[in-house]
Amino acid sequence: MKLSTRARYALRMVLEIARHGKDECPVSLAIVSRRIGVSRGYLEQLAVALRNARITRGVAGRHGGFKLARPAAEISIGDIVEATIGRICIVDCVEDPTSCFRASYCECRPLYGLINHRIAEVLRSFTIADLLDSDRLHSLRSEVQGLGCLAEPVWPRQDPVAQ
Numbered sequence: 001m002k003l004s005t006r007a008r009y010a011l012r013m014v015l016e017i018a019r020h021g022k023d024e025c026p027v028s029l030a031i032v033s034r035r036i037g038v039s040r041g042y043l044e045q046l047a048v049a050l051r052n053a054r055i056t057r058g059v060a061g062r063h064g065g066f067k068l069a070r071p072a073a074e075i076s077i078g079d080i081v082e083a084t085i086g087r088i089c090i091v092d093c094v095e096d097p098t099s100c101f102r103a104s105y106c107e108c109r110p111l112y113g114l115i116n117h118r119i120a121e122v123l124r125s126f127t128i129a130d131l132l133d134s135d136r137l138h139s140l141r142s143e144v145q146g147l148g149c150l151a152e153p154v155w156p157r158q159d160p161v162a163q
Contacts (some may be wrong), residue, residue: 010046011077012036012083017056018072018128026058047086053083072132074135075082078123088120 016036021027029047033040047066050056057069068075081088090094094113097103128138144150 003087005045007081009038009042010050011035011048011080013043013049014055014068014075014080015131016126017066018068018132021065021067024067026067026096028065031065046145049084050080052160053079054100055079055083068128071129073127073129075128076124077126077128077131078120080128081123082112088116088123090119 003045012033013036014084020031020035029040029043032038035045037049040133047056051058056066057077058064058066080089087095091100091109091112093103093106093109094116095105100106100162126140130140134160141150
């Protein structure tokens with residue numbers, strides 16, 4: 001299973017708005033687009049879903065753009081993922097047993113339900129504020145590396161945000 005680009009780009013977008021939208025200053029989609037390397041047109045599509053979920057809010061006018069609709073500590077990663085791609089569901093039969101004739105006796109279906117639950121649980125347990133906190137992020141990175149489930153990148157890191 002992979003997290004869709006829609007969800008990943010929305011997360012990057014919200015992180016960028018949170019990072020640079022301090023002091024109640026809105027951040028333009030043009031700036032977000034340049035910093036995260038995603039087209040403005042695509043971000044406009046994501047902005048609708050994020051606004052509808054009350055994660056971001058738009059500010060009109062010459063110096064307009066987007067701001068977080070609530071504090072970063074109150075926006076979970078799960079909120080963003082579900083706003084952009086819907087509920088976590090690795091197979092349809094978990095939420096819709098009529099989608100599979102085997103649903104009533106399938107040995108795997110309970111496991112799929114547990115996987116859905118655990119993924120959603122992890123996504124809800126982290127907030128935008130957590131990912132912006134360098135200490136929290138370092139701790140998370142160390143924990144995940146200790147589990148052996150995070151490969152190290154082999155190319156030089158080029159962070160457009162740092163530019």
